[in-house]
Amino acid sequence: MTTVDGRHELDREAERLAYKPPEVRHDKQGDMSDEERINQAMHHFVKDFNTQTASYLDGCLHCGMCADACHFHVRTDDPRYTPIWKIELFKRTYKRQVGPFAFFYRLLGLKRHVTVADLEEWQHLLYDSCTVCGRCSLVCPMGIDIAGLVSMARHGMFKAGLIPHELHEVAKTSAETGSPLGISPDKFEERAEWMADEHDVDIPMDVEKADVLAVMSSIEINKYPQSIAATAKILNASGESWTFRKDGFEATNFGMLSGNTEWQKAASMKLIDAAIKIGAKTLVLPECGHAYMALRWMGANMYGKPLPFKVMHISEYMADALNTGKIKVKKLNKSVTYHDPCQVSRRGGATQAARDVLKHLGVDFREMEYGGDYNWCCGGGGGVVTIKRADPLRHRVFKLKMDQVEKTEADELLSSCANCRQSFDDSQAHFNWDYTMGSLMETVAENLEERKS
Amino acid sequence: MDLLDFAKGPALQVAAYILVAGSIWRLVGILLLKEKPDYSEPRQSGGLLAALKVIYTRSFTAAPFKRATMYPKMMAYVMHIGLFAVVFLFVPHIMFFEGFLGFEWPGLPNSVIFFLGVAAIVSGIALLVRRITNPVLRLISNFDDYFSWFVTVLPLVTGLLIPVRMGFRYETLLAIHILSVALLLTWLPFGKLGHTFLVFITRGTTGMVFERRGAKT
Numbered sequence: 001m002t003t004v005d006g007r008h009e010l011d012r013e014a015e016r017l018a019y020k021p022p023e024v025r026h027d028k029q030g031d032m033s034d035e036e037r038i039n040q041a042m043h044h045f046v047k048d049f050n051t052q053t054a055s056y057l058d059g060c061l062h063c064g065m066c067a068d069a070c071h072f073h074v075r076t077d078d079p080r081y082t083p084i085w086k087i088e089l090f091k092r093t094y095k096r097q098v099g100p101f102a103f104f105y106r107l108l109g110l111k112r113h114v115t116v117a118d119l120e121e122w123q124h125l126l127y128d129s130c131t132v133c134g135r136c137s138l139v140c141p142m143g144i145d146i147a148g149l150v151s152m153a154r155h156g157m158f159k160a161g162l163i164p165h166e167l168h169e170v171a172k173t174s175a176e177t178g179s180p181l182g183i184s185p186d187k188f189e190e191r192a193e194w195m196a197d198e199h200d201v202d203i204p205m206d207v208e209k210a211d212v213l214a215v216m217s218s219i220e221i222n223k224y225p226q227s228i229a230a231t232a233k234i235l236n237a238s239g240e241s242w243t244f245r246k247d248g249f250e251a252t253n254f255g256m257l258s259g260n261t262e263w264q265k266a267a268s269m270k271l272i273d274a275a276i277k278i279g280a281k282t283l284v285l286p287e288c289g290h291a292y293m294a295l296r297w298m299g300a301n302m303y304g305k306p307l308p309f310k311v312m313h314i315s316e317y318m319a320d321a322l323n324t325g326k327i328k329v330k331k332l333n334k335s336v337t338y339h340d341p342c343q344v345s346r347r348g349g350a351t352q353a354a355r356d357v358l359k360h361l362g363v364d365f366r367e368m369e370y371g372g373d374y375n376w377c378c379g380g381g382g383g384v385v386t387i388k389r390a391d392p393l394r395h396r397v398f399k400l401k402m403d404q405v406e407k408t409e410a411d412e413l414l415s416s417c418a419n420c421r422q423s424f425d426d427s428q429a430h431f432n433w434d435y436t437m438g439s440l441m442e443t444v445a446e447n448l449e450e451r452k453s
Numbered sequence: 454m455d456l457l458d459f460a461k462g463p464a465l466q467v468a469a470y471i472l473v474a475g476s477i478w479r480l481v482g483i484l485l486l487k488e489k490p491d492y493s494e495p496r497q498s499g500g501l502l503a504a505l506k507v508i509y510t511r512s513f514t515a516a517p518f519k520r521a522t523m524y525p526k527m528m529a530y531v532m533h534i535g536l537f538a539v540v541f542l543f544v545p546h547i548m549f550f551e552g553f554l555g556f557e558w559p560g561l562p563n564s565v566i567f568f569l570g571v572a573a574i575v576s577g578i579a580l581l582v583r584r585i586t587n588p589v590l591r592l593i594s595n596f597d598d599y600f601s602w603f604v605t606v607l608p609l610v611t612g613l614l615i616p617v618r619m620g621f622r623y624e625t626l627l628a629i630h631i632l633s634v635a636l637l638l639t640w641l642p643f644g645k646l647g648h649t650f651l652v653f654i655t656r657g658t659t660g661m662v663f664e665r666r667g668a669k670t
Contacts, residue, residue, distance in 0.1 A: 052658035054483045059651040062598050063529075064589040068521035079592040088593070100482025101643060110596075138669060139518045141529075142648065143511045143656035145663075297666060300492035310494065349496050349667030370517035373669035 025389055026120035029161035029168050034116040037160040041119055042093045045156035049098065053152065056144040057094045060084055066136035066146055071376055071397045072129040083136035083146040086125040089114045090153045119162050126153050127164050128390035133342035133377035147347070150382075154259030163258055164387045171258035175266060180254045181218040185246035188216070191225050192244060199229035202236060207243035213280040213309075214244055215251040215271055217288040219418040227286065227418065230445035234318060235284070237448050238326045242284075248274025251291035252419075256298070257383035268295055268302040275309050282310045284317045287441050289341030289381060289417040292348050313344055314441050315416045319356035328449040331362030337410035338365070339401070339424075339437065340375040341417030354416055354440055361447065366408035376400045380423025391426075398427040405435055416440040457624045460631035468635035475642025476650060483654065491665070499665030507660025507670045508653055525583060528576040535573025539566055539609065570613050577606045597644040604640045607633040 011018045032040065066083040067073040073081040084091075096102060096111040105111050134147035157163050174180040183191075189205055196203040204210070214235060220227035228244075235242045248271045255263025272295075275283045285291050296311045312320070321327045338354055345351040351372050358365045368375065379397040384390050401424075405413055413435045415421060424437035454462070514522055540546060544560040551557040560566075581602055584590045611630040615623065640646060663670045 048489070049486055050488050051484055051486050051654065052662065054486050055651055055654040055658065058479070058483060059648055059655040061645055061648055062590070062593050062595070063525060064587065064593060065518070065522045065525065067589045069518060073589070077588075079589040082589050082593055085593050100479040104643075137659070138515055139522065141511060141526075142652055143507055143659040143670075145659055297493050300494070301489070303492070306492045306494065346669050347663075347666075349663075349669075351669070374515065374517040 024124065026123055027163065027165045027168070028120075029163065029165075032161055037116050037119065037162060038114055041156035041160035041162065042090070042097065042114070043156070044159040045090045045153055046094060046098050048152065048155070049094075052145075053149065054094070054099070056142075056146075056149060057087075057091050058099060059142045060091070060144060061142060063141060065139050065141065069136045069139040071131075071133075071135070071379060071400050072393065075397050075400060076393075080125060081129050083130070083150075084144070086122070086130055087146070087149045087153050089118050089122055090149070090156065116162075119157070119160060122153075123157065123162050123164065126150055126157055127167060127382075128384065128387055129393060131342070131377045131379060131381035131384050133381055134347045135342075135374065135377065138346070138374065151256075151259070154257075155261060156259070158259035164389070166387050167254070167258045167383045170383075170386050171254035171260060171263060174250075174252070174254040175260075175263040178267075178270065179218045179221075179250045180252055181222050183218050183221050183250070185249065188221055188244075188249050189246055191221055192228050195225055195229040196232070199226070199233070201229050201232045203228065203232045204243040206246055207241075208278060210241045210243040210278050211281045212240045212242035212284055213248065213271075213275045213278060213282075214242055214284045214286075215249050215291075216244070216286045217252045217291060217418050218250060219252065219288070219422055220286055223422065224418060224439070226442060227439065230439070230442045231284075231286065231314065233445040233448060234314075234321070234327065234441065238321045243278065245274045245278065247277075248272075251286050251288050251295070253291060253294035254383070256294045257290060257386075264294065264298075265302045268299050271295060272299060272303050272307065275307075280309045282312055282317075283307075285311065285313050287314055287341075287416045287418050287421075287439055289343035289348075289419060292341075292350070293343040296348060313348070313350050313353065313416070315344065315353040315357060316350050318441065318444050319353040322360040323356060327444075329360055329444055330447045330449055332443075332447060333362075334411040335364035335366050335409070336361075336412045336414055337368055337405060337408040338371070338440070339368075339378065339405070339413065339415040339417075339420060340372055341415060341420050342375070342377050342381055344416060345375065346373045354414075357440060357444060358414075361443065363412075364410075366410040368404045368408055371404070376404055378417075378420040378423040379427070380419060385419065385423045385426065394423070395427055395430050398423075398431070401427075402431065402433060402435075412438055414438045414440045414443060455624070455628075457628040457631075460628040460635065464632055464635045465638075468638040472638040472641055476647070479642050479647055480650065483651075491662070493666075495665040496667035497665060499661040501661075503660040503664030503670075504657030505660070506664065508656045510670065511656045511659075525580065528579045528583075531576040532573050532580065535569040535576070536605070536609070538569045539573065539612065542566065567613070570609055574606060574609050574613070577602065577609070601640065601644045601646050604633075604637045605646065608637055 070081055070083050092111045093114055096105045130150050132147045132150055137145045137147050170180045173182050192203045192205055214231050253264055253267045255267050292313045300307045378401055379394045384394055415437055421437050514526055542561045543566045547557050547560045584594055611633045615626045615630060660670055
């Protein structure tokens with residue numbers, strides 16, 4: 001006779017024959033007391049508060065419209081995935097501890113204390129089911145940037161030691177080794193040399209003075225190393241004085257994604273220091289959405305003053321080089337649709353750059369229905385693709401993206417974010433989907449026209 | 454002092470003081486928070502114009518969200534327009550404002566005001582039903598949502614009952630109406646009704662931050 005494995009207990013209290021569902025995994029780091037965790041969470045949530053964020057927490061109308069913009073809610077109908085609900089605990093604490101009427105709330109006991117059990121439950125809402133894509137921020141009638149609040153709540157969760165283990169591990173590895181995948185400077189150099197041979201392209205490394213510092217993401221170095229060659233081909237074709245640097249090559253910022261601002265700053269400063277050291281006029285970021293947010297819009301604030309160089313996403317660099325005639329590309333005879341990385345387009349403001357590049361490539365560009373700034377996220381942003389336990393939910397959410405892409409009937413799907421690409425590749429394998437996401441940068445590199453000297 | 458004298462006098466006066474003091478307190482509590490400068494290189498200018506732009510544009514729903522939010526948005530519009538008209542365009546109210554402002558403006562015929570008042574109540578009820586029945590709204594709603602609804606709809610109802618009379622004295626009904634207004638004014642600065650003034654800060658600051666990035670607002 002066969003026996004059941006006994007991993008799940010039979011629920012004898014249930015109305016129907018049922019096995020008790022497995023316990024939801026709530027991860028904890030460190031060995032703080034519950035009280036200390038709550039204090040840390042709330043203190044680090046409110047410590048960077050300003051007029052904008054305070055008015056956000058005070059101004060929510062509880063209209064619930066943000067739920068209609070969130071892919072996690074739209075695909076599951078689970079009300080807990082309503083974006084503003086994801087910061088409910090922090091909203092409650094703000095009103096009780098910090099807000100203009102905190103005294104009354106405390107005196108009358110109007111907002112109940114947050115418990116560690118609450119925070120543990122919210123770990124799933126703040127990390128597994130929010131990609132910080134900011135689509136909800138566009139529907140809010142009050143104009144509340146809910147994604148920004150989620151990032152602030154993550155600051156608190158990190159300090160409280162209440163983030164998913166996977167994300168903590170990757171962020172820690174990144175802080176310790178300089179790369180979330182543990183890619184050492186020597187390994188990066190080795191990969192760059194390999195790509196130089198493989199693609200027959202010059203890849204300058206550790207040049208002492210250069211106008212452009214190019215950086216890569218570990219995802220590209222590890223999984224899509226051809227990106228290194230593509231970057232080199234484009235910068236060489238532009239006639240730039242440029243270099244990669246072993247002392248500042250990693251663009252991803254898991255400090256930012258996990259909520260550790262010290263690690264975020266350390267990662268940004270590596271790139272900033274390297275760029276200053278070589279006297280760079282421009283730092284070109286790779287195809288990575290969150291790297292763009294971390295350095296283009298937050299880098300100077302980490303540095304504490306304006307950066308002495310320009311920061312550009314590679315799609316912006318390519319658009320500029322094509323628009324000014326620094327590089328030229330062959331026309332492609334195919335239809336293409338484009339997936340906008342949320343942090344580059346919707347939240348970063350560089351939506352037009354990719355479209356300019358596609359125009360130069362002469363493709364039949366098929367914009368997705370409500371694409372561009374209103375694009376559905378790939379589901380893997382904000383560190384979600386790192387969290388293994390979130391996979392089933394992420395795959396479920398990806399169906400929205402699949403529908404959006406399929407409706408265009410385009411020959412090819414391109415994007416400009418290695419993190420999105422990783423998320424697409426994983427979901428493609430999961431669904432056995434026809435579309436493979438290609439890289440806009442690699443497409444340009446493959447179709448560069450020879451420079452006439 | 455009868456009920457009407459009390460309503461017109463101390464009740465309304467105290468409510469007005471609470472409204473002003475509470476609103477200032479709440480605004481100061483928010484506006485005095487420390488601001489960190491943004492050192493990132495702007496893509497385009499932000500500033501006051503960006504704030505004004507988003508204060509205006511966010512009044513309308515972006516195309517991708519129209520279908521999903523059409524019903525509550527329409528109801529909210531009807532309620533806000535109805536409230537505005539009833540408060541500021543009803544001739545007796547204009548006369549009341551003229552009493553302390555010293556000037557008047559043209560009002561709407563009573564029949565139109567009556568229609569808009571009823572429309573505001575109906576849309577308010579529709580929004581309340583939605584709040585109770587929609588799983589998202591049920592989850593995220595709290596006391597403030599229901600109480601704010603109550604104190605907003607109450608003056609509309611008490612105002613509309615004045616011409617109906619139902620056996621009550623005009624003075625009594627007017628006093629009840631004014632007291633309900635006093636309740637609304639007293640609660641306004643503390644709860645979600647504060648969006649009357651907070652909307653300019655939330656939309657405005659979002660406009661300033663995201664417009665300078667050239668990002669979608």
